[in-house]
Amino acid sequence: MDFKDKIRVIPDFPSPGIRFKDITTLLKDGPAFRAAIEQFKDFAVERRADIIAGPESRGFLLAAPMAYAMEKGFVPIRKPGKLPHETISQDYSLEYGKDSLEIHTDAIQPGQRVIIADDLLATGGTIGSTIQLVEKLGGIVVGVCFLIELTYLNGREKLQGYDVFSLIQY
Numbered sequence: 001m002d003f004k005d006k007i008r009v010i011p012d013f014p015s016p017g018i019r020f021k022d023i024t025t026l027l028k029d030g031p032a033f034r035a036a037i038e039q040f041k042d043f044a045v046e047r048r049a050d051i052i053a054g055p056e057s058r059g060f061l062l063a064a065p066m067a068y069a070m071e072k073g074f075v076p077i078r079k080p081g082k083l084p085h086e087t088i089s090q091d092y093s094l095e096y097g098k099d100s101l102e103i104h105t106d107a108i109q110p111g112q113r114v115i116i117a118d119d120l121l122a123t124g125g126t127i128g129s130t131i132q133l134v135e136k137l138g139g140i141v142v143g144v145c146f147l148i149e150l151t152y153l154n155g156r157e158k159l160q161g162y163d164v165f166s167l168i169q170y
């Protein structure tokens with residue numbers, strides 16, 4: 001399967017100079033979506049993951065089906081003010097702005113083996129913040145997986161020491 005063929009690139013979105021990688025074209029293609037989730041699942045099974053976490057919002061589209069396919073739990077990592085119970089939060093910056101993420105304090109048990117999934121690695125801000133939240137709760141990040149990696153933004157440099165998998169590179 002050539003996954004890159006399934007991605008649509010939109011110039012100057014959401015701001016001039018950004019070449020936005022649109023994954024909706026892959027998601028609406030049933031066999032491609034399924035094949036991508038299967039690859040993520042294989043990565044997570046090999047690393048003996050106990051639970052799958054994903055950052056809002058596009059991370060949910062991959063982490064949740066992956067967890068379902070493995071019969072494991074899914075942990076949403078959300079933008080501020082969305083989670084109803086006690087949370088911890090972490091600020092970060094990304095290719096086109098700044099934001100913050102939160103996790104429920106009881107979402108992960110100390111020692112649990114966690115895989116984090118997101119659609120895209122750009123600067124690594126989102127994933128770095130997600131990893132910090134999981135580790136603050138005592139989770140062990142056994143792998144991180146992405147559909148897309150923008151290698152020219154060097155996000156991988158922030159992930160040294162972590163097991164990183166990406167399906168498509170630009």
Ligand SMILES: O=P(O)(O)OC[C@H]1O[C@H](OP(=O)(O)OP(=O)(O)O)[C@H](O)[C@@H]1O
Nearest residue numbers: 056057058094095121122123124125126
């Ligand atoms: O590596 P980074 O520089 O952090 O960029 C990558 C992140 O940017 C996008 O999310 P965005 O914050 O645009 O939110 P969305 O998923 O809700 O669209 C994307 O889904 C990744 O999570």
Ligand SMILES: Nc1ncnc2[nH]cnc12
Nearest residue numbers: 018019020021095120122
């Ligand atoms: N170029 C890009 N395309 C899609 N999502 C992104 N998130 C950060 N940079 C992005």
